[in-house]
Structure formats: structure tokens, C-alpha cells
Amino acid sequence: MSFDVSAANASDPQAAAPAAAAPTAWDRYQPWRRTVEVLAWVTLFAVNAAFGTLTAVIDIHRYQLDIPDWAPAVWEVSSCAVALALVPALVWYTRKIPFRFDSWRRALALHLIGSVLWSVLHVVGMVALRKLVYVGLGERYDVGSWGMNLFYEYLKDVRSYTYMVLWMEAYRLLMRRWQGEASLLASPDDVPEPAVPERPERFLVRKLGKEFLIAASDVEWLQASSNYVNLHLRGRDYPLRTTMATIETQLDPTRFVRVHRSFMVNLDCVGEIEPLESGDARITMHDGSKIPCSRRYRGALRQERRAA
Incomplete structure (x- = not known):
């Protein structure tokens, strides 16, 4: 059961339903916004995986290493796939912990902690995928020393984490400017601030x-x-x-x-x-x-x- 509280405007449809503004470029972008954002992330990691695989294969042949050509593809695709899967969590975290002038020190500390957690999840996920693929191919994937590998991967992941956070913050700033902030x-400077x-x-x-x-x-x-x-x-x-x-x-x-x-x-x-x-x-x-x-x-x- 509902009750109407707009009786005063019932005789004036124009007052009850104001005319909609003409759609702008911002309005036309909104139905496509989520699709564009998802495709941008997928394209970014797909290109990164392709170029990473290509350079690794070139290095293998240049230095005549005893590594099959399919291995770099497994390494790069597993890394990018896990990183892509972690993007929604990173988007949520950056919304909860935005960088502001009055609290940037706290945000920086929390993002350093976040980068460590992100790196651990990234490494564990990609190693699990690699082991699964290697087993399917009748091979064995050797991780080596977990401590050293985690530290090595973090040195790379912290840069990726920083780039992604900066990209997201720049994109949000652009959206706010386009939308209107x-x-x-x-x-005025010559008017005293009121007590209340x-x-x-x-x-x-x-x-x-x-x-x-x-x-x-x-x-x-x-x-x-x-x-x-x-x-x-x-x-x-x-x-x-x-x-x-x-x-x-x-x-x-x-x-x-x-x-x-x-x-x-x-x-x-x-x-x-x-x-x-x-x-x-x-x-x-x-x-x-x-x-x-x-x-x-x-x-x-x-x-x-x-x-x-």
C-alpha cells in the first residue's frame, strides 16, 4: 500500500515532471561506460601479455636457452590473467582509500600494505595456474625459493600497482571534470567569516x-x-x-x-x-x-x- 504526497502538484503536470535536459556527450557515454572500462583493462593486459611473450621468446633464441617456446606464453598469460582478475578488488580498494591532500600520508601507508597483499595474491594465483598448465602438458613447474621469488615479484608488482592506481585516479578525475564537479x-576575502x-x-x-x-x-x-x-x-x-x-x-x-x-x-x-x-x-x-x-x-x- 502506498500514499501519494504530491496532491499539490497534481493539477500541474509540468511541475510534477520537469522536462528532461537534452542528452550530452556525457549522457551518451554512460550506457557504454562499463563496456569501455572493461575492454580497456582487457586490452591493456592482453597487449602486455603478447609483448612480454614475444620479448621472452626472442631472448630464449638469442641466448640459446633450453626453454620451450610455449613456456613464455604460459608465464605471461598466467600473470596477466590473475592481475586482470584482481582489478575489481583494486578498484574497490582505491575507492575506499583515495588520495587526498589532507590524508595522503595515511593513504600512502595503506596503499603500501595493499600493494604487498596484491602482490602475494598475484604470485600465488599465477604459480597455481602455471603448475596446472605444466601438469596438463606432462611437465613440472619449479617455483624455487618462495621467499626470494616473492621479494623479486614484489619489486615488479609494486610498480604495476602504482601505475594502475595512478591510471584509475586520473580516469576518475577526468570523469568528474567531464561530468561537472x-x-x-x-x-570574498574582504568579508569576515560568520560565526555560524x-x-x-x-x-x-x-x-x-x-x-x-x-x-x-x-x-x-x-x-x-x-x-x-x-x-x-x-x-x-x-x-x-x-x-x-x-x-x-x-x-x-x-x-x-x-x-x-x-x-x-x-x-x-x-x-x-x-x-x-x-x-x-x-x-x-x-x-x-x-x-x-x-x-x-x-x-x-x-x-x-x-x-x-
């Missing part, structure tokens, strides 16, 4: 070298995402570098209400609230988007809607 408007911080009326958005303003009252809902809070309006998301707890204290509490650990909504943009059997609820916004509402915040949402 929001920030609070700074006060003023509520922001507008946010400044920087997008590929251009700047424009968006009104705080136009934000339809907010969603926490790592060290950012995405401001959603007119079908677009603008990441703001802050936390949900911080932005909650800055926005007008009579307009913006926390409905979930990761979501806030603009009461003027709420269309319908649907109670769920679990005690939680599902909020349908005027544009049709679905927002979760946890039972912890349902009472406050009801109270604010009545007051409005």
Missing part, C-alpha cells in the same frame, strides 16, 4: 574549464559516494567533495531531509512514499527515480512532510 561558493556558517544558496560547478551556478533549492536529492556526495538535478549528477554528515548540517532542514545512510531528498521533489514489509520504504521522486528510505528515518520524513 560541484563546490561551495567561497566568501550560512546555508549555501548556490553551488559552483566546474565542467571542462567552464563554470556555472546551480541553486541549492533545485537539487532533487543527494547520494553519498566514497568521499563525495552527488548532487542530483534534472537527470544529472554533480559530485561535491564532502560527507553526507557535513552537507546535512549545511542544507535547509525544512527542505532537505535525510532518508537513508546514503541519501537525502528535497521534500518539494518527493512524489510518493511506499511502505515496505521490512519496515523500510521506497520513495518515488517526481522524475520517477526510486530512493530507499530506511525505517530509522521514516518517522522524520513523515513529520517533515506534514509540517510542509
Whole structure:
């Protein structure tokens, strides 16, 4: 059972359903984004495996080593396959531990620990694959000294780990710049800071070298995402570098209400609230988007809607 909370807008369909903005290059990229990202990683490791195999085979023939030509292919493919399989874990870890100016020392220490763990998983995985292939070919793969090999492989893996982290951070920065990154408007230098911080009326958005303003009252809902809070309006998301707890204290509490650990909504943009059997609820916004509402915040949402 659900109840409609948009009766005031029922006679005005345009107010209840604002016109969608024309799709931009960013919007057109979104359906393909995951495919492009996956293909980029696969291509990177496939090219690395191919060139690594080729140079190893050349060295074998140059120095007349007693190693079959298929062995370098097994070595390189096993290494790249395991590294590729670990990419999702690395993507998750870099989101949890991003590099920021105010906490870069902590992030660096945690990433050093992460690089050790990543290297151990990489070495164990590729050795297991190599042993499996060698057994299938009637051969025996000798690892040698595990201690020395782990140290040797780590010296290579820490560089690969660093390159991948830098690549991911650069890509995320590019995506934020393309999408448009929001920030609070700074006060003029000659104006003293108020004793109590003023509520922001507008946010400044920087997008590929251009700047424009968006009104705080136009934000339809907010969603926490790592060290950012995405401001959603007119079908677009603008990441703001802050936390949900911080932005909650800055926005007008009579307009913006926390409905979930990761979501806030603009009461003027709420269309319908649907109670769920679990005690939680599902909020349908005027544009049709679905927002979760946890039972912890349902009472406050009801109270604010009545007051409005």
C-alpha cells in the first residue's frame, strides 16, 4: 500500500515532471561506460601479455636457452590473467582509500600494505595456474625459493600497482571534470567569516574549464559516494567533495531531509512514499527515480512532510 504526497502538484503536470535536459556527450557515454572500462583493462593486459611473450621468446633464441617456446606464453598469460582478475578488488580498494591532500600520508601507508597483499595474491594465483598448465602438458613447474621469488615479484608488482592506481585516479578525475564537479561558493576575502556558517544558496560547478551556478533549492536529492556526495538535478549528477554528515548540517532542514545512510531528498521533489514489509520504504521522486528510505528515518520524513 502506498500514499501519494504530491496532491499539490497534481493539477500541474509540468511541475510534477520537469522536462528532461537534452542528452550530452556525457549522457551518451554512460550506457557504454562499463563496456569501455572493461575492454580497456582487457586490452591493456592482453597487449602486455603478447609483448612480454614475444620479448621472452626472442631472448630464449638469442641466448640459446633450453626453454620451450610455449613456456613464455604460459608465464605471461598466467600473470596477466590473475592481475586482470584482481582489478575489481583494486578498484574497490582505491575507492575506499583515495588520495587526498589532507590524508595522503595515511593513504600512502595503506596503499603500501595493499600493494604487498596484491602482490602475494598475484604470485600465488599465477604459480597455481602455471603448475596446472605444466601438469596438463606432462611437465613440472619449479617455483624455487618462495621467499626470494616473492621479494623479486614484489619489486615488479609494486610498480604495476602504482601505475594502475595512478591510471584509475586520473580516469576518475577526468570523469568528474567531464561530468561537472560541484563546490561551495567561497566568501570574498574582504568579508569576515560568520560565526555560524550560512546555508549555501548556490553551488559552483566546474565542467571542462567552464563554470556555472546551480541553486541549492533545485537539487532533487543527494547520494553519498566514497568521499563525495552527488548532487542530483534534472537527470544529472554533480559530485561535491564532502560527507553526507557535513552537507546535512549545511542544507535547509525544512527542505532537505535525510532518508537513508546514503541519501537525502528535497521534500518539494518527493512524489510518493511506499511502505515496505521490512519496515523500510521506497520513495518515488517526481522524475520517477526510486530512493530507499530506511525505517530509522521514516518517522522524520513523515513529520517533515506534514509540517510542509
